[in-house]
Amino acid sequence: MLRVFSLLFISTQIMASVPADKEGFSGNFDLGLNFTKNTESTFQFNNMFLVKYKIGKSNFSLGNNISFISKTGEDDLLNKGTQDFKYALDAKKLDANITLQHMYDISRSVKNRYTSGLGVSYNFTDEDNRKIGVGLSAIRENEIPLEGENILQNRMSSNFDLMIKLNKNVTVSTTNHYQPNIEKAGDFRWKTNITFRVNLSPYFLLSINSTFNYDSVPAEEIPETDYQLINSISYTF
Numbered sequence: 001m002l003r004v005f006s007l008l009f010i011s012t013q014i015m016a017s018v019p020a021d022k023e024g025f026s027g028n029f030d031l032g033l034n035f036t037k038n039t040e041s042t043f044q045f046n047n048m049f050l051v052k053y054k055i056g057k058s059n060f061s062l063g064n065n066i067s068f069i070s071k072t073g074e075d076d077l078l079n080k081g082t083q084d085f086k087y088a089l090d091a092k093k094l095d096a097n098i099t100l101q102h103m104y105d106i107s108r109s110v111k112n113r114y115t116s117g118l119g120v121s122y123n124f125t126d127e128d129n130r131k132i133g134v135g136l137s138a139i140r141e142n143e144i145p146l147e148g149e150n151i152l153q154n155r156m157s158s159n160f161d162l163m164i165k166l167n168k169n170v171t172v173s174t175t176n177h178y179q180p181n182i183e184k185a186g187d188f189r190w191k192t193n194i195t196f197r198v199n200l201s202p203y204f205l206l207s208i209n210s211t212f213n214y215d216s217v218p219a220e221e222i223p224e225t226d227y228q229l230i231n232s233i234s235y236t237f
């Protein structure tokens with residue numbers, strides 16, 4: 001098992017998909033320990049950063065994810081990260097949204113992946129102790145692999161979101177994404193994120209975040225699945 005140390009700024013898609021609950025700025029900043037199971041098992045020190053802004057029916061979110069991973073016995077850094085921007089127009093239960101994202105992940109042989117998306121989401125319920133929603137969007141990808149030519153893809157992305165507040169201090173949420181390639185049968189991605197949060201104070205909380213990824217057509221010598229587990233302390237504002 002390889003051990004690594006890293007500095008990681010993360011904005012996960014589940015967090016970016018939730019509109020700001022109050023007017024003005026809000027967000028969170030996390031510090032924690034990350035476990036990744038992919039071609040190798042690795043440990044990472046990480047932090048998460050997300051900023052949201054709400055004005056009227058408009059919701060903006062900006063996330064940053066930069067990872068610098070140093071492997072034991074190796075001089076080269078293994079870099080991965082995500083930067084994303086999302087705008088959502090809230091029309092009661094039905095929302096329209098635009099998403100822009102840049103991603104790179106050397107462990108999955110992705111040098112750069114640029115994504116733009118346009119979609120809608122519907123909230124079945126938006127209560128304080130329970131939220132259920134679904135979404136559908138069309139996305140366009142331009143992927144630059146470490147080796148080979150650029151890959152242009154058109155995908156659909158569907159998601160199911162669920163949040164349950166067990167009591168005033170404990171919250172469980174999950175998001176599931178299914179992204180098929182509309183031009184190639186059998187080519188799809190699946191992502192499941194489960195988050196468990198415990199409020200420690202009005203501004204601090206304990207977060208346990210697990211993410212499972214599946215890619216039916218990964219790069220050569222890259223496994224179809226990977227798994228991440230992040231335990232962190234979060235500061236919210």
